[in-house]
Amino acid sequence: MILEPKTLFDKIWDGHVVKQVKDGPDVLYIDRHFIHEVTSPVAFLGLEKRGMKVFRPKNTIATPDHNVPTIDQHLPIKEELSRIQVQALKDNCAKNGIELYGLDHQYHGIVHIIGPELGITQPGMTIVCGDSHTSTHGAFGSIAFGIGTSEVEMVFASQCILQPKPKKMRISVEGKLQKDVTAKDIALYVISKISTSGGTGHFIEFAGSAIRNLTMEGRMTLCNMSIECGARGGMIAPDEETFNYIKGREFAPKGEDWNKKLAIWKQLKSDDNAVFDTEYKYDASDIEPMITYGTNPGMGIGVSGNIPTGENLTGSDRITFDKSLEYMGFKPGDKIKGKKVDYVFIGSCTNGRIEDFRLFANFVKGKKKAASVIAWIVPGSKKVEQQIREEGLVEIFEAAGFALRQPGCSACLAMNDDKIPAGKYSVSTSNRNFEGRQGPGARTMLASPLMAAAAAITGVVSDPREF
């Protein structure tokens, strides 16, 4: 009998199905459950009401990241509600025997940064977290996706989740990327092509030579943004790059166990003739440094381009487009280059890894921050912060007029003290430019760390290739 060719996604998913519900979702076993302070307390409360404790605490990893301040982390959190949520996480973890990497722990950081950097995230796993950017972990060839709080409670109670199996999409990017084009630009380019709902109902596998040539940091950035086109998640088949990244990390398999795991991981790829429900193919050389001009991540253009005129839009499409540009204070057809920038944010689970800070440092080295710009440089984790210091990047930042902050989600989502004021323009390496995302009235332009660096130096939207 010839076996039907399978996608990587199918292989991992099918291997985790405990039971198929007739006409219903699959009961999917979850290998790793990451939790944070915002989406877990109500799930813990639900569990308590049932008189239960977490079923598999050893497969659960906790860290507070959304609410935390990014300066003076040794002091109590000033804002009361945030302090209560962070304390609730601590209490709930203690009650249930869950390992917590709190603010004072050497492994503290944004949940999607620390999982991979500690070697907790591994190929072939199923990983969930009450956070949509859980898709980040798919960079290792795992099935990782964000869930709601009811589902967090399901995983607490049973280490399983009820999920209908999504459709499969493959996005291939072939060829060589232009100079100064990064994984973030690939992500913004793809979303601008397929829109913020183009991936809905699907799980994406990213493939092609341009993807293979990305570092693990770049792959994480790309998979992180897969939720922004509406997909449940994104993944990339593991290869030598993946294995080299994992090897030797704190929770990576060691010794004989490593050899066994490696043999399994090497099998993790889509079969040659595997069928995807939807396929897109792009040429890497068509992609230039990208930036968004509107209020969803699909509203992106190359830095040399103009804001669309929207003249062909009608009905609610037109209303939505006009509302978006009005919020941003932009006119249809305007050039994006040269637009004023007030704030620059580098960090978040999208671009808060060491490579992002290296890129930024390399660009600003020997230059000076524009006096009009306020810049927040926020490492994704304590380990990233430490690496920044060890590599001497702090000195480069300081000489150029930038200060390094402490790890957290920071200005990505305006849940902590780092908020962009109303009406101000920010070039941000984070993942969402929704109205009010970085603070009520804040105007966000999403871009890569290089684009952020160029904006920080010039005070306007600039093309990093011109430096």
Add this chain to the structure above:
Amino acid sequence: MSIEKFQKLVSTVVPLPIENVDTDQIIPARFLKAVERKGFGDNLFRDWRYKKDGTPNPDFVLNNPRYSGQILVAGKNFGSGSSREHAAWAVYDAGFRVVVSSFFADIFKSNVLNNGLLPVQVPDAFLDEIFQIVETDPSAKFEVDLESQTITILKAGISVNFDINPYKKECLLNGYDDIDFLLSLKEEILAFEQA
């Protein structure tokens, strides 16, 4: 434990003809700081519903006395973005039991289903029809029947069918709880872990 049942509803609708309404608009992140599931309804669509000084924005539909009801009708791709279930809680807490759109984001859809709220996906043309009808007649009533999976514009007598996963339909019709179901599979889960 059980969730609130949903079988049939007849109500007027509240129209929100905006596309790509993301969960940051449904409930901004700064209002996610509760450790209990209550009080989110007051902050539903917070930054559209209130002016900067905290007074209600009279231009926003929830503040418009012409419109009320338990059915929210929104433009396509409703609920994109963050996985925050607080968005579903806010919609529910504000008194809605049905959300109608021509397209829902995945996580939002499963979140509302887990909270006794029914997502009703209709064709674009039908959505436009609803918007047109309620603009001229805000008292127009709609019937949503889960058993037959139909939504009907009563005064026009036009119906369309909507899809729902049969398992989820059973859960909503009967108030069954997912966690009770998962706990009933304990032996199978333990066997899976051993394999």
